[in-house]
Amino acid sequence: MSTRPSTVAFDVLETLLDLDPLRARLEEIGRPARLLEPWFMRFQRDSMALALTGDFGEFGSVARQALRTDTGHTASEDAIDHVLEGFGHLPAHPDAEPALRRLSEAGLGVGCLTVGSTENTARCLERAGLTRYVDRVVTAERVGTWKPAPSVYRAAAEELGTPPGAMALVAVHAWDCHGAKRAGCLAGWCARLEGRYGDVFTAPDVTGTDLVQVAERLLELSAD
Template sequence: MTDAPSPVSRRPDALAFDVLDTLFPLAPLEWRFRAAGIPRVLMTRWSDHLLRDAFALALLDGAHTFEDVARGALRDITGHQIAPAAEDAIIEGMSELPERREAADALAAARGAGLRVVTLGNGDDGPTTALMARSGLDALVDGVLSCAAPSSWKPSATPYLAAAEALDLEPDRLALVTAHGWDVAGGSRAGLVTGWSAHLEGRFPSVFTPPDVNGRDLFEVVDGLLALK
């Protein structure tokens, strides 16, 4: 069940959904790793390595795209032994991921309640737009916002505040929906309302301030955000 919201939280006017491992699980990439001869355990290491470098770039204002970081992480975790064709296949697979089963219902519920809906991931515009179009979820959002630019990696404040500005909203009128505890921490620090789905991490990381709303999946999170007064 969705937890009771914080008494200071207010019903938002718009929702910004994280993309990778929130709307679109990364797990289906596993077969591409296997086809490349990369042990399954290294897929998790790649994802962690990618996040580590993205977080460092958020602090260092690094001018690299998400694809740069994803490819660099692949090379690093394979000792720079990955074949170019295998590297390309894994990166291309990121624009062909299937959506979570409740993703469309969650987006539709927000739109049906009169809220504006956008995506806000660390990925580049092109692959994210391709993901949304391929899944048909593009019809349920008002825009695809990208963070992967200099000084604009989540969880730094810049992308969250830029999303609010793009929607002509004060930060506390925008809610972030994500499956990542670190993303909740970034959004909360920037002044956004936060909603966390437990489908990825299971338990919310104890080192971060809890989200305003949480739920077992994206639909429960949206339902909780819509219940805010």
């Protein structure tokens, strides 16, 4: 049986922060709102591909190149700037604040583990009223590789002052939870985005329909 973690690290993009407002920015540059999903997926794929070859791509650079490709190289750099600036203004999902607050009030350490930039992440957390519950933000940029490389999760645990086995990652992405489990961490998966956990991935320690339920179930794990 899994033991209760001492620290919880939350994924940020799509888990804590809502990407939906980027649809409006895409439309403002003459692109369809539905481009958001393939663009974000290409961005994630390209980032992982760079990591697999031992390279690291800065968030903005990889996101920019992915959007160039998905607009058929017809969007201007100014237009792409307009869309990318939206990452600094993303709102929190409704379940984010109560989940972070619940864990913080229970005495657990709370952090964020993200592929986003430190600056944009800090701005969004502050604007969304989440900063007060977050002890530290760990970025792929700081570690030098992208999730789901095991070193990312282990670096997050180290920066949060706990061994990997005492840290739980919380995410809406099954692949992210799989990465955390393979790195020796705990994992809590929220079904808000994917609906059903992929059976090709290592199972998480807890699941929930929203972040609050995931937080509660992490707290219910045995303290032994």
